[in-house]
Amino acid sequence: MENAVGPSSPSSPPAQLAEVWARIRGRLREEVGEVEYRTWLRQMTLSAIQGEEAIVLLPTRFLRDWVRGHYGDRLRALWQAEIPAIRRVDFRVTPEPRAAEPAPAATPAVAEAPRQAPRPATIRAPEPAEAPAGLAEPLGRAAPAAELRPADPRSDWTAPLDPRFTFDTFVVGKPNEFAYACARRVAERPASPGFNPLFLYGGVGLGKTHLMHAAAWAIREIGAAEGRPPLSVAYMSAEKFMYRFIAALRSQSTMEFKESLRSVDVLLIDDLQFLIGKDNTQEEFFHTFNALVDAGKQIIVSADKSPSDLSGIEDRLRTRLGCGMVADLHATTYELRISILQAKAQSQGVPVPPKVMEFLAHKITSNVRELEGALNRLIAHANLFGRPVTLEGAQEVLHDILRAHDRRVTIEEIQKRVAEHYNIRLTDMSSPRRARNVARPRQVAMYLAKQLTSRSLPEIGRRFGGRDHTTVMHAVSRVAELMQADSAFAEDVELLRRMLET
Numbered sequence: 001m002e003n004a005v006g007p008s009s010p011s012s013p014p015a016q017l018a019e020v021w022a023r024i025r026g027r028l029r030e031e032v033g034e035v036e037y038r039t040w041l042r043q044m045t046l047s048a049i050q051g052e053e054a055i056v057l058l059p060t061r062f063l064r065d066w067v068r069g070h071y072g073d074r075l076r077a078l079w080q081a082e083i084p085a086i087r088r089v090d091f092r093v094t095p096e097p098r099a100a101e102p103a104p105a106a107t108p109a110v111a112e113a114p115r116q117a118p119r120p121a122t123i124r125a126p127e128p129a130e131a132p133a134g135l136a137e138p139l140g141r142a143a144p145a146a147e148l149r150p151a152d153p154r155s156d157w158t159a160p161l162d163p164r165f166t167f168d169t170f171v172v173g174k175p176n177e178f179a180y181a182c183a184r185r186v187a188e189r190p191a192s193p194g195f196n197p198l199f200l201y202g203g204v205g206l207g208k209t210h211l212m213h214a215a216a217w218a219i220r221e222i223g224a225a226e227g228r229p230p231l232s233v234a235y236m237s238a239e240k241f242m243y244r245f246i247a248a249l250r251s252q253s254t255m256e257f258k259e260s261l262r263s264v265d266v267l268l269i270d271d272l273q274f275l276i277g278k279d280n281t282q283e284e285f286f287h288t289f290n291a292l293v294d295a296g297k298q299i300i301v302s303a304d305k306s307p308s309d310l311s312g313i314e315d316r317l318r319t320r321l322g323c324g325m326v327a328d329l330h331a332t333t334y335e336l337r338i339s340i341l342q343a344k345a346q347s348q349g350v351p352v353p354p355k356v357m358e359f360l361a362h363k364i365t366s367n368v369r370e371l372e373g374a375l376n377r378l379i380a381h382a383n384l385f386g387r388p389v390t391l392e393g394a395q396e397v398l399h400d401i402l403r404a405h406d407r408r409v410t411i412e413e414i415q416k417r418v419a420e421h422y423n424i425r426l427t428d429m430s431s432p433r434r435a436r437n438v439a440r441p442r443q444v445a446m447y448l449a450k451q452l453t454s455r456s457l458p459e460i461g462r463r464f465g466g467r468d469h470t471t472v473m474h475a476v477s478r479v480a481e482l483m484q485a486d487s488a489f490a491e492d493v494e495l496l497r498r499m500l501e502t
């Protein structure tokens with residue numbers, strides 16, 4: 001059942017829903033900052049709550065794709081935090097008012113594709129005409145014409161490639177060098193045996209989509225440079241694949257859908273894990289996949305897990321997915337995070353002091369998207385108020401993000417890590433032994449407990465064998481002094497801190 005807004009949701013009366021939506025927008029505004037919010041998100045409106053889905057409208061296709069690509073996950077998480085029953089956000093283009101036309105039929109329920117096509121009465125009204133995409137292109141690089149031409153039947157369901165996601169802007173480090181090399185190889189020689197499909201997997205926000213788009217951009221560029229006719233590239237999320245498939249079933253246009261899909265040269269499917277448990281859609285995807293690979297077309301797929309770990313995906317599809325090249329993107333290291341921050345700050349032409357970058361790289365370890373978001377927020381703030389980026393400013397502007405990222409390190413974890421590092425027994429952390437080789441690591445552990453937890457000095461003392469708070473105080477200042485005097489010791493302690501923080 002669809003509930004329009006102002007109208008109601010299953011669980012919330014309309015006024016409450018409007019409040020929820022206002023809170024979500026407010027939160028997002030805080031997170032991304034005023035400038036970014038005004039540029040991309042201000043025109044977003046809530047259309048309806050429909051089952052497990054919030055339907056959000058944007059005035060143009062370009063904005064819709066941008067918001068979905070850049071803020072979609074965050075919006076979904078914010079909705080879930082407010083109303084756990086909402087599991088998805090569907091971004092649509094605001095329908096143009098059409099006089100004297102009956103209200104559109106209900107949108108298909110968000111569910112697995114039905115085995116039989118439903119009766120025509122439930123056919124979804126065609127998507128309204130949309131404002132030409134690309135008008136608001138922000139980064140000076142025109143989006144590829146093939147995706148924007150209204151006459152191209154695929155333009156209805158493919159999403160544009162993000163002009164920021166190229167190989168030039170991808171920072172390579174140990175955790176992603178293999179995936180990067182594979183994507184480059186595919187770009188240079190699409191559909192070569194052993195690299196088709198290319199399956200990229202890894203945790204949230206580690207650059208899978210970026211690499212996928214980069215390969216697609218490069219395929220086009222290399223082809224153009226070599227004077228070959230342009231290859232058609234189609235990019236869509238697995239979720240979109242499913243919705244389009246369902247819509248095609250409903251409108252009895254599955255043949256067209258299949259043909260338009262099978263006519264592409266390079267197919268990019270993002271977030272394949274969405275198909276887990278969706279047997280009918282998997283089946284359709286499997287056939288499309290086979291048809292394309294058999295016809296010598298390149299497929300690049302991303303997912304959060306490796307093919308063998310994607311339980312809930314049919315065996316034969318998993319096998320096919322894993323039969324090309326499988327490359328994972330590992331969690332970032334501190335060094336890679338610093339390099340990414342440097343590259344992003346440089347590309348924006350805003351001086352960011354190394355201390356601020358070190359601070360961010362220490363604090364925001366989970367994913368690159370958040371790291372980038374934090375940096376963008378700092379830069380937008382600095383631009384807005386005409387102030388330089390400083391460490392104090394960063395702590396203030398990012399206080400909410402930083403709080404969320406403050407990992408709760410326990411004193412026990414610190415003791416364990418430090419004991420392992422100095423090769424002493426864990427029990428020595430609380431023993432009365434005063435030999436230097438035991439006492440110094442214990443002091444380091446106390447120092448780190450003070451730095452990384454919110455425990456008071458007496459509390460820390462208690463956890464270290466019932467020592468007095470003055471002993472802890474002494475340990476903290478002694479370690480700080482030694483760090484000043486001895487850079488090797490300081491590096492050692494810093495390393496421990498980093499290990500504990502990530």
Ligand SMILES: Nc1ncnc2c1ncn2[C@@H]1O[C@H](COP(=O)(O)OP(=O)(O)OP(=O)(O)O)[C@@H](O)[C@H]1O
Pocket residue numbers: 073165169170171172176202203204205206207208209210211271302304340368369372
């Ligand atoms: N190595 C990198 N160099 C530069 N930017 C990066 C790198 N890795 C990730 N990013 C940036 O981080 C953001 C998130 O990356 P991306 O969307 O590709 O992640 P993802 O792995 O596809 O995430 P999800 O699991 O949410 O789909 C993007 O803005 C991307 O440009």
